[in-house]
Amino acid sequence: MLSIKDLHAEVDGKTILKGLSLEINAGEVHAIMGPNGSGKSTLGHVLSGRPGYEITGGSVEFMGKDIFEMETEERAHLGLFLAFQYPVEIPGVSNMEFLKAAVDAVRESRDEEAFDTVSFMRKAREACTAVDLDQAFLKRGVNEGFSGGEKKRNELMQMMLLEPKLCILDETDSGLDIDALQVVANGVNTMRAEDRAFLLVTHYQRLLDYIKPDFVHVLADGRIVKSGDKTLALELEEKGYGWLEDEVA
Amino acid sequence: MSQEQIDKAIAKDYAAGFTTDIESDTLPPGLTEDTIRFISAKKNEPEWLLEWRLEAFRVWLEMEVPEWAHVHYPEINFQEISYYSQPKSMEDRPQSLDEIDPELLATYEKLGIPLHEQEVLAGVAVDVVFDSVSVATTFREKLAEAGVLFCSISEAVHAYPDLVRKYLGSVVPRKDNFYAALNSAVFSDGSFVYIPKGVRCPMELSTYFRINEANTGQFERTLIVADEGSHVSYLEGCTAPMRDENQLHAAVVELVAMDDAEIKYSTVQNWYPGDAEGKGGIYNFVTKRGLAHTNAKISWTQVETGSAVTWKYPSCILRGDNSVGEFYSVALTNNMQQADTGTKMIHLGKNTRSTIISKGISAGKSSNAYRGLVRVGPAAKGARNYTQCDSLLIGDKCAAHTFPYIESKNPTGIVEHEATTSKVSDDQLYLCQQRGLDPEKAVSMIVNGFCKEVFKELPMEFAVEAGKLLEVSLEGSVG
Numbered sequence: 001m002l003s004i005k006d007l008h009a010e011v012d013g014k015t016i017l018k019g020l021s022l023e024i025n026a027g028e029v030h031a032i033m034g035p036n037g038s039g040k041s042t043l044g045h046v047l048s049g050r051p052g053y054e055i056t057g058g059s060v061e062f063m064g065k066d067i068f069e070m071e072t073e074e075r076a077h078l079g080l081f082l083a084f085q086y087p088v089e090i091p092g093v094s095n096m097e098f099l100k101a102a103v104d105a106v107r108e109s110r111d112e113e114a115f116d117t118v119s120f121m122r123k124a125r126e127a128c129t130a131v132d133l134d135q136a137f138l139k140r141g142v143n144e145g146f147s148g149g150e151k152k153r154n155e156l157m158q159m160m161l162l163e164p165k166l167c168i169l170d171e172t173d174s175g176l177d178i179d180a181l182q183v184v185a186n187g188v189n190t191m192r193a194e195d196r197a198f199l200l201v202t203h204y205q206r207l208l209d210y211i212k213p214d215f216v217h218v219l220a221d222g223r224i225v226k227s228g229d230k231t232l233a234l235e236l237e238e239k240g241y242g243w244l245e246d247e248v249a
Numbered sequence: 250m251s252q253e254q255i256d257k258a259i260a261k262d263y264a265a266g267f268t269t270d271i272e273s274d275t276l277p278p279g280l281t282e283d284t285i286r287f288i289s290a291k292k293n294e295p296e297w298l299l300e301w302r303l304e305a306f307r308v309w310l311e312m313e314v315p316e317w318a319h320v321h322y323p324e325i326n327f328q329e330i331s332y333y334s335q336p337k338s339m340e341d342r343p344q345s346l347d348e349i350d351p352e353l354l355a356t357y358e359k360l361g362i363p364l365h366e367q368e369v370l371a372g373v374a375v376d377v378v379f380d381s382v383s384v385a386t387t388f389r390e391k392l393a394e395a396g397v398l399f400c401s402i403s404e405a406v407h408a409y410p411d412l413v414r415k416y417l418g419s420v421v422p423r424k425d426n427f428y429a430a431l432n433s434a435v436f437s438d439g440s441f442v443y444i445p446k447g448v449r450c451p452m453e454l455s456t457y458f459r460i461n462e463a464n465t466g467q468f469e470r471t472l473i474v475a476d477e478g479s480h481v482s483y484l485e486g487c488t489a490p491m492r493d494e495n496q497l498h499a500a501v502v503e504l505v506a507m508d509d510a511e512i513k514y515s516t517v518q519n520w521y522p523g524d525a526e527g528k529g530g531i532y533n534f535v536t537k538r539g540l541a542h543t544n545a546k547i548s549w550t551q552v553e554t555g556s557a558v559t560w561k562y563p564s565c566i567l568r569g570d571n572s573v574g575e576f577y578s579v580a581l582t583n584n585m586q587q588a589d590t591g592t593k594m595i596h597l598g599k600n601t602r603s604t605i606i607s608k609g610i611s612a613g614k615s616s617n618a619y620r621g622l623v624r625v626g627p628a629a630k631g632a633r634n635y636t637q638c639d640s641l642l643i644g645d646k647c648a649a650h651t652f653p654y655i656e657s658k659n660p661t662g663i664v665e666h667e668a669t670t671s672k673v674s675d676d677q678l679y680l681c682q683q684r685g686l687d688p689e690k691a692v693s694m695i696v697n698g699f700c701k702e703v704f705k706e707l708p709m710e711f712a713v714e715a716g717k718l719l720e721v722s723l724e725g726s727v728g
Contacts, residue, residue: 048683051675072682082683088676092698100696102684108683141698158684 008057017224035217077109079165187212305433405441436470444479475510504539519555527585530557543569564593567601582615596632613645625662693720
């Protein structure tokens with residue numbers, strides 16, 4: 001589904017990714033861990049096409065297509081979703097309106113018919129309940145005045161409604177209390193499917209107690225320095241990242 | 250003989266060759282007392298109105314072009330404008346939509362305007378007996394039943410001379426300002442509305458108007474009088490871009506709300522804004538003002554997206570105790586457009602209240618200014634004003650300005666002013682794109698969200714159209 005080969009990227013003239021390679025197949029859950037500044041969040045933004053993130057080498061294929069040939073929204077149409085670490089507010093645009101526009105745009109790109117308003121509202125309410133947000137949030141401005149945890153749950157709700165192929169969660173667990181963390185994990189677990197993959201970017205092993213990954217990768221200095229299964233995450237928790245950096249050096 | 254001299258000679262001959270033919274349907278450019286006599290004669294106006302126009306003209310001659318607004322445009326030569334022309338005859342008009350600029354048609358298409366309305370708007374020679382006439386007749390009957398008078402101002406001069414004579418110029422005096430004086434001297438036509446005591450106008454005075462508005466001309470004059478305890482909602486303009494060959498528009502609108510009456514006046518203005526380089530486009534210099542008596546309410550709602558230069562301050566004089574004034578505005582400028590718009594709330598009576606919500610959006614290389622005056626008179630005990638003035642910038646080549654003026658002469662008055670300036674941020678756009686929206690759709694959604702407080706004041710059908718209009722007007726603003 002996603003094939004990253006020797007990816008180099010810079011932000012504001014500073015090289016962040018230095019030859020990152022990663023293969024993700026449908027149905028898999030990958031976790032990427034690593035110390036601050038290792039390039040974890042950069043990877044998500046490079047994949048989704050954030051302006052200012054410049055690709056200087058390597059290639060990325062998503063669903064068999066070269067994603068660097070595509071605009072941000074075209075990648076989204078193809079099924080790439082990024083749950084933001086810091087979602088921005090869009091005052092005055094109601095969540096419902098935003099969700100409907102997004103889902104309509106994605107469906108239109110696939111030549112699928114738009115949902116009628118009534119059935120869409122029903123779906124949205126269900127998603128709202130699934131992420132444990134009050135229905136009132138659908139009427140509020142996008143992220144407007146939401147707490148950190150509410151914003152993260154709102155991201156998850158968008159993910160559920162957009163039904164993407166590849167879900168990238170950028171430190172969705174950071175700043176969440178244990179209850180909210182469980183809500184997020186439940187959401188992800190119910191969405192796990194044979195034709196869908198997840199890339200979890202996280203600092204902490206804690207999230208992986210709730211979402212069992214198939215692979216764990218350690219990112220350091222813009223490269224994946226070690227890959228393994230769930231046990232690697234536990235090992236990291238125990239020893240920190242220092243031992244790996246020593247090992248690499 | 251040098252080339253220069255030849256040119257001069259030719260020009261001279263040409264000028265001398267002009268004759269004023271009283272029987273003709275169009276006046277040559279120029280403005281003198283004779284021009285005004287001609288217009289008045291053409292309309293078969295009573296003597297008092299001719300005198301009224303002439304007095305305005307004499308005042309106008311002494312006045313100077315106002316230059317305080319934050320707009321720049323080449324000086325206008327008022328002697329180069331033709332002040333009277335009959336609507337084009339059927340033969341002279343385009344015979345079908347095939348002859349109309351495809352770009353204009355594409356815009357109509359985007360706005361979802363029905364085909365027969367497109368024809369009217371584009372000035373196509375359509376058989377006037379199209380289905381709207383029967384609709385219009387039904388309207389007229391319904392209005393007549395309620396006792397509402399609604400006709401063109403030219404008609405009203407003959408049919409209701411007492412009302413017109415009493416109220417014309419009562420809110421916007423002839424010498425109020427340069428363009429109001431000019432309008433008073435040469436006004437072409439416009440609307441007249443009278444709502445009798447205690448009557449609630451049975452319909453929005455809009456649909457009828459949308460179809461019949463074409464060719465009202467460049468110097469429009471509107472007078473609305475709501476008698477005691479009556480209620481009317483009036484909608485002017487149209488979301489469709491209007492074709493017009495006259496570059497200068499100077500309209501005057503006067504509203505009179507008697508005791509306990511309520512007037513809601515909504516405007517959607519989308520005159521031709523000129524091309525991306527700022528060529529062409531309408532100059533829109535408008536004077537709109539309402540007078541509110543005891544317990545009366547006047548509410549202005551405007552969505553301004555058109556014109557090259559806009560200069561417009563719909564105002565309320567809150568003369569009666571407990572009267573209420575409201576101003577809700579969305580002004581959008583793109584490319585090279587310039588707008589200097591806002592309102593004046595003049596609190597004279599006790600416990601008068603006013604609300605101002607202004608949303609300015611600048612894109613392209615445009616300039617957008619809010620200019621507002623809140624004045625609390627010495628007798629306006631307990632007057633209250635709340636002003637919220639928000640600007641949104643799209644891109645980094647446009648400008649937004651705010652010029653609030655507050656004058657309070659009564660210590661019990663409370664005047665609040667809040668202002669914000671924000672930018673459509675790259676992060677907002679990125680979030681929208683990541684969710685699958687293209688940048689233009691994203692900007693239009695963000696801008697619509699920004700304007701929500703104003704749109705909800707518009708009559709329902711127009712709120713939706715206004716949203717679409719912003720989307721079309723913003724095209725090309727995201728690079």
